[in-house]
Amino acid sequence: MTLPDFSTSIDPVKLDKLAEVAIKVGLQLQQGQDLVLTAPLAAVPLVRLITAHAYRAGAGIVTTFYSDEETTLARYRHGHDDSFDRASNWLYDGMAKAYENGAARLAIAGDNPMLLAEQDPIKVGRANKANSIAYKPALEHISNFDINWNICSYPNPSWAKLVFPDLPIEEAMRRLADAIFAASRVDRDDPIGAWAEHNAELRKRSTWLNDERFSALHFTGPGTDLTVGLADGHEWHGGASTAKNGVTCNPNIPTEEVFTTPHALKVEGHVSSTKPLSHQGTLIDDIQVRFEGGRIVEAKASKGEAVLNKVLDTDEGARRLGEVALVPHSSPISASGVLFYNTLFDENASCHIALGQCYSKCFLDGAALSQEQIKAQGGNSSLIHIDWMIGSDKVDIDGIRADGSKVPVMRKGEWA
Ligand code: ZN
Ligand code: ZN
Numbered sequence: 001m002t003l004p005d006f007s008t009s010i011d012p013v014k015l016d017k018l019a020e021v022a023i024k025v026g027l028q029l030q031q032g033q034d035l036v037l038t039a040p041l042a043a044v045p046l047v048r049l050i051t052a053h054a055y056r057a058g059a060g061i062v063t064t065f066y067s068d069e070e071t072t073l074a075r076y077r078h079g080h081d082d083s084f085d086r087a088s089n090w091l092y093d094g095m096a097k098a099y100e101n102g103a104a105r106l107a108i109a110g111d112n113p114m115l116l117a118e119q120d121p122i123k124v125g126r127a128n129k130a131n132s133i134a135y136k137p138a139l140e141h142i143s144n145f146d147i148n149w150n151i152c153s154y155p156n157p158s159w160a161k162l163v164f165p166d167l168p169i170e171e172a173m174r175r176l177a178d179a180i181f182a183a184s185r186v187d188r189d190d191p192i193g194a195w196a197e198h199n200a201e202l203r204k205r206s207t208w209l210n211d212e213r214f215s216a217l218h219f220t221g222p223g224t225d226l227t228v229g230l231a232d233g234h235e236w237h238g239g240a241s242t243a244k245n246g247v248t249c250n251p252n253i254p255t256e257e258v259f260t261t262p263h264a265l266k267v268e269g270h271v272s273s274t275k276p277l278s279h280q281g282t283l284i285d286d287i288q289v290r291f292e293g294g295r296i297v298e299a300k301a302s303k304g305e306a307v308l309n310k311v312l313d314t315d316e317g318a319r320r321l322g323e324v325a326l327v328p329h330s331s332p333i334s335a336s337g338v339l340f341y342n343t344l345f346d347e348n349a350s351c352h353i354a355l356g357q358c359y360s361k362c363f364l365d366g367a368a369l370s371q372e373q374i375k376a377q378g379g380n381s382s383l384i385h386i387d388w389m390i391g392s393d394k395v396d397i398d399g400i401r402a403d404g405s406k407v408p409v410m411r412k413g414e415w416a
Helices: 012-027 041-056 069-078 081-085 089-100 121-143 157-163 169-183 191-212 305-312 343-349 371-376
Strands: 035-040 062-067 104-109 149-153 216-221 224-230 258-260 262-272 277-279 282-284 288-292 295-300 321-326 352-356 385-389 396-400 406-411
Touching: 012 041, 012 104, 012 149, 012 169, 012 191, 035 041, 035 089, 041 062, 041 104, 062 069, 069 121, 081 121, 089 121, 121 305, 149 343, 157 169, 169 343, 191 258, 216 262, 224 321, 262 321, 277 343, 277 385, 282 305, 295 305, 321 385, 343 385
Parallel strands: 035 062, 035 104, 104 149
Antiparallel strands: 216 224, 216 396, 224 262, 258 321, 262 288, 277 282, 288 295, 321 352, 352 385, 396 406
8 A cells, every 4th residue: 555645745945944943943952862753654754854954963863653543543443442541651661761861852743633533532531541651751851851852743634634624635735834834934034043033032021921920810801710820939931941951942843932830729710712622633622611729620611521521530630730821812823823723833823721730940940849849839740731722812811919919911812
């Protein structure tokens, strides 16, 4: 069997620039540094270019693990029931070991967001949970920012079809590729210079928020009246930042957000999602949740409610927040008007919150804090970290200072 090849509809020059940006900006891959790469099978053209740029930058060994939609589905169709509580621990243990030995990590996103929509949500939930537990030793190195890491993306035909359902597949692939290139700033003459400028702008915003030291943010909008207390000693980040191995990288391409750690016990009120959340093959839409003492006590969704509730039951921290992020409504991704059904893009079109694990780097002197100290300062811990979108041009945000006074942060989705 040969696979249909739609890569010819993708601009090869921009694709090569994306590969170069992933290695030089996304990872700042170091001389002699090994690289662990994961990618969907459809992304082979980008994997090859990234691998070439990696070796030209002096990479040690580049190792790629591919995923394939048909083989994933085969498990749900034919796999033994017991197998859904298991995961390939050996693989994740090996990845964790690679990071401990200094390897960098690059993930190419692009799987069909709806791949598992027709599958039994209970099985999907069990497999996700088993996978989260097995992945933990490797994920900890990422969430603790021990190493330089990056996620970028490549269009899969099934993803392109979801985003542009009315277009012929070649045209849909071209349009999605162009949207990825624009969002990733590789449609410019000097993408590396454009990233330097963008990183400086994000730094300006995070510096302002760090100087203000708000104790909480108050979101108001249709279906939303939410107060998000911020963790003690929280620190805002955005754009490029420095991993514990000393390498300054851009973990997400694209990225438009400045983000920090909420206080796990100090979130009150209700909030409605403003975009659908695509979670491991299921679409969860019109999420409405209510918080009491930082914990979600009520959760509804018009679509995918069963999967949402399963996610919330993953562990104690799954009902609490680990991230709050600000993105202006006029961000290039939002302005494109494209709904990507992919968190990497959609979270950068909108202010968002994340259920689950917090980032230790989002604390002042975070690298020096123990897990106990992070918890004492309000940092949440969980097997999951799931971002979902709560911002729009109808949402206002105020910063609340320790003395109770309010400062406008965003009005109608734009920086005030
Ligand atoms: Zn985020
Ligand atoms: Zn996040």
